Amino acid sequence: MDDIVWDAIVVGSGCSGAMAAQTLVERGLKVLMIDGGVKDERYKRIIPPKDFLQIRKEEQEQHRFFLGDNFEGVPFGKIITGEHLTPPRKFMTAFVRQFLPVVSNSFIPLESLAYGGLGNGWGLGCCMFSKNELDACGLPSSEMQNAYEVVAKRIGVSGAQDDATPYTAATLSTLQPSIDMDSNGENLQNNYLKKKEHLKRHGFFVGRPSLALLTQPKDNRLPYQYRDMDFYSDNDKSAYRPWLTIDQLKTHSNFSFIGNLCAVRFAEDADTVTVHSLTLDTTESKRFVAKKLVLASGVLGTSRIVLRSFDDYENQLPLLSNPYSYLAGIQPGLLGKDTDKRKIGFAQLSMFYDKHGNNMDVPMGSCYSYRSMMLFHLLKESPLDVKSAYRFLQYMMPAFTIIGLFHPEKPSSGKWVQLQKNYNQTTGDELHAHYTLNKEEQAQLTDTEKKFSWALRQLNCFVLKKIAPGHGASIHYGGTLPFSAKNQRYTLLPDGKLGETKNVYVADGSGFNYLPGKGITFSLMANAHRVASGL
Amino acid sequence: MKVNDADLQTEIELYTRYLIGHSATPKVSVLFLAAITRRDLEFDPRTIKMVHLCLRYPLLIGLFDAATGIFERDNEWRKRLILAFAILETQPEYLLLFQPQVFGVSDLIKLFFNGIGSGCRAFAGKILLWMI
Ligand SMILES: Cc1cc2nc3c(=O)[nH]c(=O)nc-3n(C[C@H](O)[C@H](O)[C@H](O)COP(=O)(O)OP(=O)(O)OC[C@H]3O[C@@H](n4cnc5c(N)ncnc54)[C@H](O)[C@@H]3O)c2cc1C
DSSP states (O other), rough: OOEEEEEEEEESSSSHHHHHHHHHTTTTOOOOEEEEOOOOOOSSSSOOOOOOOHHHHHHHHHHHHOOTSSSSOOOOOOOOOTTTGGGGGGGGGGTTHHHHHHEOSSSOOOOOBBTTTTGTTTTOBBBOOOOHHHHHHTOOHHHHHHHHHHHHHHEEEEEEEEGGGGGSSSTOTTTTTOOOOOOHHHHHHHHHHHHHHHHHHHHHHEEOOOBBBBBSSSBOOOOOOOSOOTOOOTTTBBBBHHHHHHHHTTTTTEEEEOOOOOEEEEEEEEEEEEEEEEETTTEEEEEEEEEEEEEOOOOOHHHHHHHHHTTOOSEEEEOOOOOOOEEEEOOGGTTTTOSSSSOOOOOOOOEOOOOOOOOOOOOOOEEEEOSSSSTTHHTTTSSOOOOHHHHHHHGGHHHHHHHHEEEOOOTTTEEEEEEOTTTTTTTTTTEEEEEEEHHHHEEEHHHHHHHHHHHHHTTOEEEEEEEEETTTTOOOOEESBBBOOOOTTOOOOTTTTTTTSSEEEOOOOGSSBBBBBOOOOHHHHHHHHHHHHOO | OOHHHHHHHHHHHHHHHHHHHHHOOOHHEEEEEHHHHTTTTTHHHHHHHHHHHHOTTTTTTHHHHHHHHHTTTTTTHHHHHHHHHHHHHHHHHHHHSSSOOOOOOHHHHHHHHHHHHHHHHHHHHHHHHHHH
C-alpha cells in the first residue's frame, strides 16, 4: 500500500472524517482513511441485547460492563472530562495519553483515537445553525443548508416541530418522528405548555431535541428499542455512530482503511502530499502518498499535525470550546413515585434562551432524566453517609433532572494551544493548552445559569446544585485554524483548504470562528461533506 | 501495610450487612478483593487503621460513614465502602433493594429521622477520625 498514490487520504474516522470520506467515495475518488482505529474488544460481546432492567435482573456478569473489569466505572474524586464514560465506552480514550498528550492546568479536553472517534459516545443532539450563526462561524449558509440535508439523509435524524424548531434540526425534509419521553420529560413539557407564553416573552423556547436516532428502520439499522442501555451499547444500531459509515464504506472497492496509526506530519511536493505516521502498538514509521490530504483528526489533533508539519513550536493557535455546566434539578411532583416503564437515556427536551430574538448567541440546555445510571455514580456527590444517601437517592431518582448547559463561545485572548517539544513523549512533543474566560465572559455565564435556573423554576424544576466540570468538558472544540478569505498560514480558505498549502484540506471544526451554544457535531458533519464536495 | 484476605472477607461481610442487611455472597467477596487491589486502595495507613477498627467494632462503620460523607468525601475508606456498594448494586439477587421505590409518608418520616441520626453520627465519627 506504501507505493500507491491515493486520490485522497482522510485522517480520522470520527463524525467529520466519516462524512468527508463518504462524499469522496461517492464521487468515485480512490480514498485511504488512516486512523487510530481503536475498538472495544472487551465489553461489546458480553452486553446482551436486552432491556436495562432485564439485564439487572438476570445477568450474573453485569458487574463487568457496569463497573468495568478494573472497576474503572466507579468514579472517585472530582468530575472531570471523560470521567462519566461508562466502561464499555472508555476504549474511546485508549492510547490518547501516549500519542495525544495535552499539558494544561486550565483545560481538560477529551480526544479519541478510536474507530469512529468521539462519535462512539456522542449524545446524538443535532442542531442546524441559524444564518447569523453560520456567518459568525465563517460557514457559507446556502452550501450548509444543502449539506445538512445530505447528512441527515445519511445518518437518520428524528425530532418534532414545536417551539424549539428554529433552534434544532426539525425543519429537515427527512425528519423521522421524535422518540417518546418518560414521565420526567413529560412532566417538564406539560409545565412548559401551561406557561409557554410567559417563558417565550422572556426568550425561552422549549421543545423536543433533534437526535441522530432512528425511530423508523433505515438500511440495516433498527428503530430505537427503549432498552435504556444507551450509555453502554449500540446493539440495535438506532443511534448513529460514525463506525457505521466506515463499515459501510469498507464494502466499496475505492475505499481502504488502515487503523492502528497516528498521523504525525505531512509534507508537500509539487502535486502530492506525503503523510508520515506511527503505528500505535510498535511506534513503527509508515508513510502514505496522496494527491490530496483531508485532515479530520479532531480540532486538537489537527492542530498538532499542522503545527508539527510547519515545524512550529512557538506560535499559539486560538482555541474555542463551549463553556459547559450541569444543573442538577428536581421535579418535586415526581418525588418518591415509581419510575414508569419507558426509559430514555438521551436528551428528552431542549431549552433555548434567545435573549435578542435573532437566533444568535443562544445557550442550550439539554434535559435528561436519571434512570439508567446507577446509584453508585451519585453517592460520592452526596453530602450524606452512603447508607442514608442510598435511601434518599432512591426517593429522589424519579424526580432527578439533569440539565447540560452549553454556552456560545467566541474567540478571546486567554484561550490558545501551542505545540512544545518534549522528547520524552512518543511524538517528541506535547500540546500545551490554556483556557481562561475574561470577566465579561464569566459574567455572561453566571447570568445565563441564573436565567436557566429561573426558567426551570417556572417549569417546577428546582436546581439543587450547579456542577462545573471544568473547561474542555463540553467536548466541543473549534477555532484553531479559523476560516479566512486570505490565503495565509494557520487559517482555512472558505473551501477548507489550509492556507499556504497546495493540497491539504481540513474537514473538522478547526475552521469554525465561533461555536454556537447548540451542539456542533451535525454542523461538523455538514461542513465535512461540504469540504469534500469541493475538493 | 495491607489488609489480609481473610480480613477483607470479614470487611465486605460487615459492609454488606451494614448497607443492605444481608450476608455477602462468595461472589461479592471475590469482587471486593479484586476491586480493592485494582483500584489501589490497599496501602493508605490511616485507612487500614479505620478498617481494623471496623473489624473489631462493627458499630463504628456507621460513624465513619456519616463522618466521611459530611466532612471527608474523598476519604480512602469511604471509597472502599462505595466500591462495596457498587458491587452490591450489580448483583441480580439484590436488585429490588436498589430500585426506585414508591415512598409513603411513613417512609419520609423515617428518612427525616435517619438524616438527623446521621448528622449526630457524623459528629461522633468526626471526633474519632480526628483521633486516628
Ligand atoms: C459523551 C459525549 C457526548 C456528546 N454529545 C454530543 C451531542 O449531543 N451533540 C453534539 O453536537 N456533540 C456531542 N458530542 C461531541 C461530538 O462527539 C464531537 O463533536 C464529534 O464527535 C467530533 O467529531 P470529529 O470527527 O471532528 O472528531 P473526533 O471524534 O475526535 O475524531 C477524530 C478522529 O481522528 C482520529 N485521529 C485523531 N488524531 C489522529 C492522528 N494523529 N492520526 C490518526 N488518526 C487520528 C481518531 O482516531 C478519530 O477517529 C459529544 C461527545 C461525547 C464524548
